[in-house]
Amino acid sequence: MEYPNQMTKQESKKLFIEYKKTGDKEIRDRLIENFLYIPKLLVKKYAYRSNDVEDIYQVACLGLMYAVERYDPDRGFEFDTFASPTIIGEIKKYYRDKQWIIRVPRRIQELNREINRAKTTLEHKLMKTPTISEIADYLEVTEEAVIEAMEGNNVFYPKSLSTEFESNADGQEATLLDLIGEEDERIENIGNVEDLRQRLESLNPVERMIIEERYYNGKTQKEVAAIIGKSQMTVSRLEKKVMEKLRANL
Template sequence: MKVDKRYDKIDLKDIDNIDSKVLFKILKETKDPKIREVLIERYLYIAEILAKKYTNRGIEYDDIYQVACVGLIYAIDRFDIDKGFEFSSFATPTIIGEIKKYFRDKGWTIKVPRRIQELSKKINNAKVTLSQKLQRSPTVADIAKYLNCTEEEVLEAMEASKVYTPQSLDLTYDSNNDDKDVNLADLIGEEDIYFNKIENNDFLLRGMKKLNEMEKKILIDRYFNRRTQVAIAKDLNISQMTVSRVEKRVIEKLRKEMEKSLN
C-alpha cells in the first residue's frame, strides 16, 4: 500500500491503536479497504445507538440496524476530515436520515407476493454486505450472484419495492410500553438528544487514552460504578487522599481535552 510521506512513519500493523482522525487522513489519501473496514467496525456503536432509538415502532430492530449500518458506510465514504468536523457529528444525521427514509418507505400499496417481499428484504441486506466487500455499490448482477437468483428476479423485486403507501403523520405505532402509541410524526423532524450521547462517548474515548491504568480505574469506579474514594483506596491499597488527588488530576486532564476539542 502506498502511503503519503506524511504518514510513512505510521505502523499500520498496529492499526487498532491508531487515532481515527489519522486513519481518516490515510483513507482519504490511499482509499485502503482495510482502513475503511477498521473505521466501519470502530464506529458501529453509532449505528447501534441510533437503531435502538427506533425500536418498538413497528419494525424489527435487525432491519433498522442494517439500515443504520448502510448510513454509517455512506457517512464514512463521504466524510472529509480536512473540513474540521467530528465524524460522529457528521455521521449521525446521515444515519438518522436513512432510518427515517426506511420508515417512510416501509408500507406496500398493493398486495405483493410474499416471495417478492422476502427477496426485497434479502436484497437490502445483500447491498450492505456487498458494499463492504466490493468497496462500491453492488450492481444487479452482483446481487443476483450473491443471492443465487436471476437478474430478472432482482429487478422485479427492486421495482416492486418502489410501490409504497403514503402514510398520514397521525398514523400510530404500538410502542409496547404502557399502552402508549407513537405517532409517525414523532419519527420525523424531532430534536435528537442522541447527538450529545454520541459526542460524549467520543470525548470519553479520546480522554481515556491520556490516562494511565490507575487513573482509568478511579474514573470508572467513581463516575460509572458510583463507588466511594474509601472503597477504591482499599482495593488499590492506597490512601483515600491519594485517590482524591488522582481523581482531581483525571478531571483536569479531561477538562484540557475538552478545551482542546472546542478550539
C-alpha cells in the first residue's frame, strides 16, 4: 500500500541498513514517520471503543518504534510483515494490563483468561454451563481461586448502576443502585455515643439533668429552670459551660 510522500521499499531498506550500522536516531525517526500508516490501520481494527482510539494509537506507535529498532533487513522479511505482529502485541498487552479499572494481580488476570477458555471447552463437552467445581477440577486449581478470579473479572467489566435484575415480590424492577448498601450513621457514631455517655456520667446531677431535659426531652431553658428551681439565666450559663466541657473532651 502506497501513501503520499512514502518511501519506496528500496529507499526504506537502504535506511534500515544504515540505521542498523549507525543507530542514528534521526534515521529511526524518519523510518517511524514513513510507516505510521501501519498503526493507523491497526487502530481501526483493534480499538474497541471510540474513546480508546487516541490511547491505542499511542500504544501502536510505541510498537512501531520497537519494530523499527528490532528489524533486521538482512533476514529478507518485508518490514510491514514484521512490524504488524509487534504492534498488535503491544495493543493486546495494553488491553490486558492497562485497562483494568482496579489493578489486580497478574496471576488473577491470567487465571481469568484460563477460566474463560475452560468454560467454553466444558460447555461443549458437558452440554451445559459448568459449575465452579467442574472448572476448578478441569484447571486443577481450588474453587476459591476460581471464585477470586471470576470476581476479578468484574473489575474489567464494571456493571452500570442502572443494571436491572429480576423483579422482586412486588413486581418492581430492582437496579444495582437499589441493592448497594449505604453507610449507617448510627454505626459510624457508636464510638462517639459511648464516649458521650461516659462524659455525661461524669457530670454532677444538676448538669446532667439540664442536658437530658434540653437535648433528650426537648424542653426549653425556661422549662428546665422551673424543674430544677433555678433561674433561666443560671440554666443558660450552666448549659453553655457543660457543652463547652463536652466538646473539649470529645
